[in-house]
Structures are given as C-alpha cells and as structure tokens.
Amino acid sequence: MYVEKDSPLHSLDPRVKVISTALLTIIVILTTHPVFSPLMFLTIALGLRILGGIKVGYQLRVLKPLLPLFLLTFAIWPFIIDPWKRGVLVGIGYTFRLASMALLALGLLMTTTQKDLILGLVKLGLPYELGLATTMALRYIPTLYALTQNIMDAQKSRGLELEKGKFLERMRKMAAIVIPLIALTIKTAHELSIAMESRGFGASKKRTFLRDIKMQRNDYLALSLVTILAIIYLYLHLSLGLGSFSP
Incomplete structure (x- = not known):
C-alpha cells in the first residue's frame, strides 16, 4: 500500500506520523455532526493529496473494499432513529466518521514504509x-x-x-x-x-539498529501543530459541543 513519493508527509519521522494519526483519530471519533464529519473527511483527503502527493482517486480506490461497511452504517440509522430524516443525518455523520478513521489509518500506511513504521513503534516503546x-x-x-x-x-x-x-x-x-x-x-x-x-536473535537485551531514526526540526514543528490542533478542538468540543450531534 506504500506509495513512494518525495513529499512532506513521507519525510516526517514515523513516530510523528503515528502520534499524529492517533491524535487526529481522537478528533474524528468525537465528531458526529452530519456537516463536520464530511468536511473532516474532505480535509483528510486533501491533506494526503497536498502534503503526501497521494491522488484522491487512489485514496478512494483503497477505501473501495470498505464501501459495503460504509453503506451498511448509513442505511441502518434511519431504521433506528425516529423520525427517519434525523436518522439519515445521523447516518451521514457516523458514516463519514468511520470513513475518516479508515482514511487516516490507510494514509499512515501509504506514506510510511513497513520497516519505518515498525521501527517507529519500537522507538515509542513497543x-x-x-x-x-x-x-x-x-x-x-x-x-x-x-x-x-x-x-x-x-x-x-x-x-x-x-x-x-x-x-x-x-x-x-x-x-x-x-x-x-x-x-x-x-x-x-x-x-x-x-x-x-x-544470527543470535535474543542473545542481547540491548538492540542496535543498522538504520536509526532521529527527530528533526520539521518533525517537532509538525507534532506541535497537530497537538495544539487536537487540544483546541477538544476544548471547543467539551465547552461548546463543536462537532457533536445528538441522535
């Protein structure tokens, strides 16, 4: 699934991408509004296109196997919520929330090689x-x-x-x-x-790596921006109910 590109997202430290994906996923989970959820999905898709060089068509093609799940999520809410028109709105919000979560996870895989992803997780404590x-x-x-x-x-x-x-x-x-x-x-x-x-696997508790990773200025800047964005959104969500939509 990895797409080889020379882009700002590809050049980031894998630890930054893992933590940022987790923070953005929290934002997506908190968002159920039928307007905010599609906007959030569109923002993620445009971010992968502009910052990662991943074409929107390829993103949709990667999401295609999950289409039945999205349709089921949308179709079930009008039968649960009364009146059904409000159920449609709830279905839109929850469907795009699920799609946004999937696109975030797939975006991480599309912009990070397998070895870098595992190395980043190990550096984070795995x-x-x-x-x-x-x-x-x-x-x-x-x-x-x-x-x-x-x-x-x-x-x-x-x-x-x-x-x-x-x-x-x-x-x-x-x-x-x-x-x-x-x-x-x-x-x-x-x-x-x-x-x-x-090859002596397990002989020593202290591991060495042929290729190591090190945080750069751009990595700290990107992580700081995502963290600040997550904190601001969390505050607005808890205080003003931004992005929420009660069934």
Missing part, C-alpha cells in the same frame, strides 16, 4: 520482539499468496481443474492446494527460526 513478529506477519502475507499461486499453477499443469464442478467438489479439490501450502508454511517457519538463531 517491545522489539513484538515489532519483529508484526514485520514478519506483514511480510508473510505476500509470501503465502505467492506460494499459493505456485501450488495452484503446479496442480493445474497436472490436470487439476479447480474451477469446474459443484461447490462441494471444488472444496474437495482444494485439499490438493491446502495440504502442500501447510507443509511449505511449516518448512518456511522452521527455516526462519534457524536463520534467527544463527
């Missing part, structure tokens, strides 16, 4: 072992996909027709895919554990 496990889990997904494709191609070359037959028959044929995949997965995990032990 145990290194957990960070390594997360990295391997994320890296393992495309590996498993490639293994599955190779096994399917090999079985098809032997005459296995996976697309033909009734549902139960196709499920039985999938055993020819699943069993080799499990065997290869166990073999890969075993080889990975051997490689980690041969």
